[in-house]
Amino acid sequence: MTDITSLQNPKIKEASSLRDRRDRNMTGLFLIEGYRELKRAVDAGWKIETCFYCPEFFLGENEKALIDRVGGASYSCAPQVFEKLSYRDRPDGMIAIAKQVHHGLQDLHLKKTPFLLIAERIEKPGNLGTILRSADAAGVDAVIVCDPTTDIYNPNVVRASVGTLFTLPVIEATSQETALFLKEKGISIVAATPHAELEFTQADFKVPLAIAMGTEQYGLTETWMKGAGVWVRIPMFGVADSLNVASATTLLLYEVVRQRRNPLL
Numbered sequence: 001m002t003d004i005t006s007l008q009n010p011k012i013k014e015a016s017s018l019r020d021r022r023d024r025n026m027t028g029l030f031l032i033e034g035y036r037e038l039k040r041a042v043d044a045g046w047k048i049e050t051c052f053y054c055p056e057f058f059l060g061e062n063e064k065a066l067i068d069r070v071g072g073a074s075y076s077c078a079p080q081v082f083e084k085l086s087y088r089d090r091p092d093g094m095i096a097i098a099k100q101v102h103h104g105l106q107d108l109h110l111k112k113t114p115f116l117l118i119a120e121r122i123e124k125p126g127n128l129g130t131i132l133r134s135a136d137a138a139g140v141d142a143v144i145v146c147d148p149t150t151d152i153y154n155p156n157v158v159r160a161s162v163g164t165l166f167t168l169p170v171i172e173a174t175s176q177e178t179a180l181f182l183k184e185k186g187i188s189i190v191a192a193t194p195h196a197e198l199e200f201t202q203a204d205f206k207v208p209l210a211i212a213m214g215t216e217q218y219g220l221t222e223t224w225m226k227g228a229g230v231w232v233r234i235p236m237f238g239v240a241d242s243l244n245v246a247s248a249t250t251l252l253l254y255e256v257v258r259q260r261r262n263p264l265l
């Protein structure tokens with residue numbers, strides 16, 4: 001039996017409101033859409049409040065087992081209701097409401113040779129989510145989101161991260177307190193900027209390290225440009241003077257991976 005058939009259902013209205021940052025901030029809740037994203041959240045132990053699903057949109061046979069694991073209230077929705085709730089062009093039939101979790105620098109557990117990523121004032125949710133996905137793939141110890149202009153629980157951050165938001169340590173802090181923290185811990189700051197003379201493959205990334213990436217339009221603020229021990233650039237051979245920030249971040253992270261896997265480089 002379908003539980004929700006009306007577009008005016010209060011639970012649907014409540015869930016839809018969480019697309020708005022103001023409502024996310026007021027309630028401390030956010031949306032998770034997609035089987036992979038929800039599974040990663042559940043596997044990581046996140047608290048799920050409510051799950052909405054529509055079997056007509058399922059892409060596989062594992063959705064029912066995941067619904068059974070969610071733990072919160074679950075509601076079957078008619079296709080037209082689920083389409084209204086979904087923020088994807090091609091929904092796969094699963095959306096959940098979960099509680100936000102926020103971590104500060106005090107929650108950061110450093111390894112002997114830290115590998116951190118600073119994401120300062122990233123404006124586009126899709127870029128921030130992609131950065132999280134790349135950080136997870138490259139084995140970054142933590143991403144420190146500084147002075148964010150988009151919140152980490154924006155639905156498009158969750159989507160672009162493909163659920164790695166739930167498995168990767170994500171810290172929220174100001175640039176000033178983060179720069180001071182890194183200095184106290186003896187962690188080298190590498191600033192990515194088109195104005196550097198040193199190409200990123202020539203820098204030493206085998207030391208305790210935090211790579212700092214800035215806004216899409218303006219780059220890093222003075223806090224990071226002055227606080228960095230090293231400036232690096234990605235060589236550009238076309239008419240563009242820089243890469244998309246998510247693409248640039250991925251290149252730098254995998255250069256760290258390359259150097260640390262080949263310590264004689």
